[in-house]
Amino acid sequence: xxxxxxxxxxxxxxxxxxxASYGIKSWLFTTDHKxxxxxxxxxxxxxxxxxxxxxxxxxxxxxEPTGALVxxxxxxxxxxxxxxxxxxxxxxxxIPAVLGNFLxxxxxxxRDLAFPRINLLSWYLYTIAALLALxxxxxxxxxxxxxxxxxxxxxxxxxxxxxxxxAAFIAGFSSILTGLNxxxxxHKMRAPGLTWFRLPLFIWAMYATSIIQILGTPVLAITIxxxxxxRLLHVGIFDPKIGGxxxxxxxxxxxxxxxxxxxxxxxxxxxxxxLIACFARKRIFxxxxxxxSSLAIAVLGFLVWGHHMFVTGQSVYAGxxxxxxxxxxxxxxxxxxxxxxxxxxxxxxSYEAPMLYALGFIGLFTMGGLTGLFLASLATDVHLTGxxxxxxxxxxxxxxGAVMAYLGGIHFWWPKITGRLYPDGSARxxxxxxxxxxxxxxxxxxxxxxxxxxxxxxxYPAEFQVLNVMSSAGASILGIGYLIPLIYLIWSxxxxxxxxxxxxxxxxxxxxTPSPPPTENFEEIPIVTEEAYAYAEPEDVHG
Amino acid sequence: xxxxxxxxxxxxxxxxxxxHHFEDMEQQxxxxxxxxxxxxxxxxxxxxGLFAAYAIYxxxxxxxxxxxxxxxxxxxxATNTAVLIxxxxxxxxxxxxxxxxxxxxxxxxxxxxxxxGAVFLGIKFDEYATKWHHGLVPGxxxxxxxxxxxxAPLGSVELFFCFYFFMTxxxxxxxxxxxxxxTVMTLEAWGGKFSxxxxxxxxxxxxxxxxxxxxxxFLFPLLYLIGGRY
Numbered sequence: 182x183x184x185x186x187x188x189x190x191x192x193x194x195x196x197x198x199x200x201a202s203y204g205i206k207s208w209l210f211t212t213d214h215k216x217x218x219x220x221x222x223x224x225x226x227x228x229x230x231x232x233x234x235x236x237x238x239x240x241x242x243x244x245e246p247t248g249a250l251v252x253x254x255x256x257x258x259x260x261x262x263x264x265x266x267x268x269x270x271x272x273x274x275x276i277p278a279v280l281g282n283f284l285x286x287x288x289x290x291x292r293d294l295a296f297p298r299i300n301l302l303s304w305y306l307y308t309i310a311a312l313l314a315l316x317x318x319x320x321x322x323x324x325x326x327x328x329x330x331x332x333x334x335x336x337x338x339x340x341x342x343x344x345x346x347x348a349a350f351i352a353g354f355s356s357i358l359t360g361l362n363x364x365x366x367x368h369k370m371r372a373p374g375l376t377w378f379r380l381p382l383f384i385w386a387m388y389a390t391s392i393i394q395i396l397g398t399p400v401l402a403i404t405i406x407x408x409x410x411x412r413l414l415h416v417g418i419f420d421p422k423i424g425g426x427x428x429x430x431x432x433x434x435x436x437x438x439x440x441x442x443x444x445x446x447x448x449x450x451x452x453x454x455x456l457i458a459c460f461a462r463k464r465i466f467x468x469x470x471x472x473x474s475s476l477a478i479a480v481l482g483f484l485v486w487g488h489h490m491f492v493t494g495q496s497v498y499a500g501x502x503x504x505x506x507x508x509x510x511x512x513x514x515x516x517x518x519x520x521x522x523x524x525x526x527x528x529x530x531s532y533e534a535p536m537l538y539a540l541g542f543i544g545l546f547t548m549g550g551l552t553g554l555f556l557a558s559l560a561t562d563v564h565l566t567g568x569x570x571x572x573x574x575x576x577x578x579x580x581x582g583a584v585m586a587y588l589g590g591i592h593f594w595w596p597k598i599t600g601r602l603y604p605d606g607s608a609r610x611x612x613x614x615x616x617x618x619x620x621x622x623x624x625x626x627x628x629x630x631x632x633x634x635x636x637x638x639x640x641y642p643a644e645f646q647v648l649n650v651m652s653s654a655g656a657s658i659l660g661i662g663y664l665i666p667l668i669y670l671i672w673s674x675x676x677x678x679x680x681x682x683x684x685x686x687x688x689x690x691x692x693x694t695p696s697p698p699p700t701e702n703f704e705e706i707p708i709v710t711e712e713a714y715a716y717a718e719p720e721d722v723h724g
Numbered sequence: 725x726x727x728x729x730x731x732x733x734x735x736x737x738x739x740x741x742x743x744h745h746f747e748d749m750e751q752q753x754x755x756x757x758x759x760x761x762x763x764x765x766x767x768x769x770x771x772x773g774l775f776a777a778y779a780i781y782x783x784x785x786x787x788x789x790x791x792x793x794x795x796x797x798x799x800x801x802a803t804n805t806a807v808l809i810x811x812x813x814x815x816x817x818x819x820x821x822x823x824x825x826x827x828x829x830x831x832x833x834x835x836x837x838x839x840x841g842a843v844f845l846g847i848k849f850d851e852y853a854t855k856w857h858h859g860l861v862p863g864x865x866x867x868x869x870x871x872x873x874x875x876a877p878l879g880s881v882e883l884f885f886c887f888y889f890f891m892t893x894x895x896x897x898x899x900x901x902x903x904x905x906x907t908v909m910t911l912e913a914w915g916g917k918f919s920x921x922x923x924x925x926x927x928x929x930x931x932x933x934x935x936x937x938x939x940x941x942f943l944f945p946l947l948y949l950i951g952g953r954y
Contacts, residue, residue: 293745295755361762369755370746395762399770407777407890414863418777418886423862423879424785433773706747 197600197697212297213700218283219598220304225271225279226667228311232266233660235259240622240656246643256639257324258340264327265345269352270311272583273441276448277359277394278307280590281387283598285363287691288381290372290709292701295365303358310351317341317348326637328434331419331427335411343412346405353398353405356444360394363387372690374709381689381713382471386451389475393440393447393482401437404430428493435486443482446578447475449542449586450517456539456589457521458714459687461528465714467520474513481510491562500559507557514550518543533685534608538589541616545581549574552627570630573623581619588615588666593687595670596680600696603673607665615662621655688714741922753924760928764935771894771939778887778946781880788880792888793951795860795872795881797851801948804847805940811840812937819930825920827913834910834926837933841903848896855885862886891943898936905929 198215208216239259242250251259282300286293294300317323323345325334334342367388371380408430411417419430450471458465465471487495487503521543530536552574555561565571596602625648630636634645641649683692694703739749746752782789818833852861859867862882909929912918918926 291745296759297745357766361759361766364762365755365759368758369751395766396769399766400773403770403773403894407774410863410890416863416866416882416886418781418883418890423882423886424781424788424877425883426780429777429780433777436773701745 195695196699197695198700199600199697201700210301212293212301214282214286214294214297214300215598215698215700217300217304218279221274221278221282221307224304224308224311225274228266228270229663231315232263232271233663235263235266236656237660239263240653242639243641243649244646244653246641246646246649248639251639253639254324255322257326257637258318258322260637261323261326261345262318265314265323265349267579268327268441268445269349270307270314272445272579273352273356274307274359275445275583275587276452276590277356277363277387277390277444278303280383280452280587280594281359281363281390281448284383284594284691285366285387286370287597287694287698287702288384288689289367289370290375290690290703290707291366291370292703292706294362295370296362299358300362303355303362306351306355306358310348310355313344313351314348317344320344328438329405329408329430330434331408331411331430332421335408335417335419335427335430336415343409346409350402350405350409353402356394357398360391360398363391364395367391372706372709375690378469378472379709379712380472381451382454382465382468382475383448383451385472386447386454386475389479390444390447390451392476392479393444396483397437397440397444400433401441404433404437428490428495431490431493432486435489436483439486439489440479440482442575442578443478445583446546447478449546449583450475452586452590452593453521453539453542454517455687455689456535456593457524458716459593459685460533460536460539461525461530462686462716463524463528463714464712464716465520466523466526467516468713470516471520474516477513478510481506481513485510488557488562491559492566504557504559508554511550511554514546518547518550532609534603534605534612535589535593535685537609537612537616538585538592541612542582542585542589545577545585545616545619549577549581552577565630567635568630569626569634569636572636573626573630576623576626581623585615585619588612591670592666593685594691595673596684597691597696597698599674599677600680601673601677602680602684603669603677607669611662611665611669614665615659618655618658618660618662622652622659623655625649625651625655688716739921740919741917741924749921756924756928757931760931764931767898767935771891774887774891774894775942775946778891781883781887782950785877785880785883788876788878789884790951791874791876792881792884793948795858795868796888796948797854798948800847800851801944804844805944807840807844807847808937808940811837811844812934814840815930815933819923819927822913822918822923822926823920825918827916827918830913830918830926831910834906834913838903838906838910841899841906845896845899845903848892860885861889888947891947895936895939895943898939902929902933902936905932 198213208220211217211220238250239256242248242256242259248256282294285291318341321341323338323340323342325338325340325342325345329342329346334346367380367384407418411419416423417425419425419427421427454465454471485503485507487499488507491500491503532540552570555565556571556574592603592608629645629648629652632645634641680696682695684696685692690703690707690709691698693707742749742752746755814833814836818830818837821827821829821833855861856865858869858872859865860872862885866882866885868878868881906929909926912925
């Protein structure tokens with residue numbers, strides 16, 4: 182990346198979105214999608230470290246079989262806070278609200294999202310929700326787990342269920358508004374010549390994600406309202422006293438919360454498609470297959486929620502159908518993985534920091550996906566459900582997949598966002614540390630779960646201690662790995678070398694405008710004449 | 725706005741109402757309409773969760789649901805249905821008046837829509853008051869007369885009334901929001917903001933208003949007409 186030609190005058194002499202105006206008001210009342218992306222970046226980074234702090238305490242506690250740190254009641258609150266914060270306040274907004282907000286208008290060649298004020302509103306909703314969640318934490322916490330299962334949440338829990346549920350409700354609206362904005366922008370605001378099949382795959386992924394956001398999130402919203410009302414009024418539709426069914430809550434909850442898994446991973450897949458094509462210097466293999474597999478995942482994702490409920494007493498036939506449908510999700514997922522590896526084949530690959538994250542993503546996501554098949558099978562799920570196996574499985578998807586892709590994306594577009602480069606050596610080092618720390622944390626949990634250690638318990642039999650200590654050791658390495666980018670990225674804002682418009686030699690409209698982009702994104706709206714990823718084919722290189 | 729700090733020579737020839745990040749009025753109009761449609765899809769799923777739960781419980785506890793339904797006032801429900809359909813007509817006429825640039829007609833029809841909306845909410849409030857009086861409000865005042873529900877299982881009747889209040893309450897909340905939107909539209913129409921070239925906010929508000937009406941068209945039979953009385 183040091184070879185990038187610096188055609189810009191040093192940042193500061195040119196007017197761009199960061200220096201167009203100054204002062205706190207110019208940020209809090211901005212309607213510029215790029216500034217809103219940065220507001221989100223700050224907020225979700227803060228929430229990430231809150232959720233991370235809870236995870237740290239959990240892993241510290243589990244060093245001893247009898248629990249090293251906290252009371253069991255506190256332990257319940259810790260894993261609930263970890264889940265609620267990481268899912269609703271980090272993973273779901275992460276790539277869409279930060280990278281998507283910044284990149285969607287740039288990638289489609291628009292001056293802003295379709296509804297800039299609604300975009301700002303969504304950040305305010307997120308902030309209000311986050312503050313409410315933090316209030317719930319400090320005013321006693323909540324111990325239901327992030328899933329809020331009834332009747333415990335509606336009747337028996339003595340903790341801040343309503344405040345936390347309300348926080349998830351408000352955060353949901355923030356997510357819906359982001360999805361709505363993206364759908365309209367992608368439909369109506371593409372630059373001349375930018376047909377659907379010339380769009381970057383990141384845009385296809387954001388489109389599929391937005392569909393899930395607008396279709397799934399409202400169902401969670403109404404479910405949470407019903408739960409809160411039931412808790413408040415001591416009677417409601419999940420109340421067995423009057424014939425209500427607590428299991429219905431699980432159906433409605435997972436109707437959103439399973440697709441929500443794809444809200445978290447699909448954007449990551451979009452990022453990885455961009456990174457792989459750029460650093461293999463190749464047109465992506467199977468463009469339309471990757472694009473349609475995103476939509477297939479979005480659709481199938483709505484039909485598999487019952488696999489969270491194989492042991493709740495749902496009918497065997499329903500279980501059978503949900504099992505088959507869950508296996509089918511493996512098809513579009515595998516299509517993506519095979520197409521990425523096929524893109525790498527005979528590519529001229531360079532191992533810049535973003536690429537390390539992308540490669541890490543492919544490996545870890547594949548492991549997470551394959552272990553998912555054990556859980557989609559009815560018979561093995563009975564043994565593995567509710568154990569650490571499932572904890573390891575979804576952390577391979579969520580942390581090994583979504584967080585890796587998010588960090589890869591942040592590193593890839595950081596020069597575009599800030600106009601500065603970060604120290605490459607530190608970035609590669611951090612990527613390696615995170616990869617090692619991650620695997621050391623979560624691989625032992627597969628074994629623990631297979632051996633039968635249940636999740637969400639504050640104590641465990643002594644024979645599981647070695648693996649638990651390994652996991653906690655890995656978590657501390659992972660934690661350090663996450664702190665390193667925080668330090669050098671902040672450092673780079675001021676001291677990093679000036680990046681220039683296209684430090685990676687990447688294709689895409691966002692690289693054709695200066696870094697950082699001007700407030701209106703493009704001097705003139707570009708006219709698109711070629712397909713995405715029009716990198717020179719390797720055949721040309723070999724002559 | 726700060727959006728256009730540089731590079732906008734076309735600001736001077738802007739049509740009124742065109743925001744700077746759109747290329748032209750047509751693009752802005754289409755974006756606004758699509759945005760509302762997407763929002764309404766979200767709303768369908770929002771109500772959809774309730775409708776799905778209703779369907780499940782009604783198939784499980786039909787006698788209780790029928791007994792509950794018989795405790796509702798069909799005449800008031802039917803009146804409200806007519807009132808809302810009427811308000812959809814005045815709303816459609818308001819959009820037409822906006823499209824043809826008739827400012828006075830626009831204001832008149834918006835006001836009529838608001839009046840009909842207020843009548844609906846008034847009748848709804850009266851129904852709620854009666855239910856309160858009869859002790860038919862789950863969680864807050866549940867003390868129904870044994871005469872009223874006859875032999876039906878009391879639990880299922882209470883479940884029915886949970887749905888009645890959730891569904892009509894959520895609908896009424898949407899009506900109140902719609903009333904607020906119409907107030908803003910009326911004030912803006914008064915101020916002469918709309919013309920035959922720029923009327924998108926009226927059209928989009930109309931979509932919302934029609935959606936809320938349609939929800940009621942489903943709620944009325946599902947709640948009021950299932951008692952097997954007719």
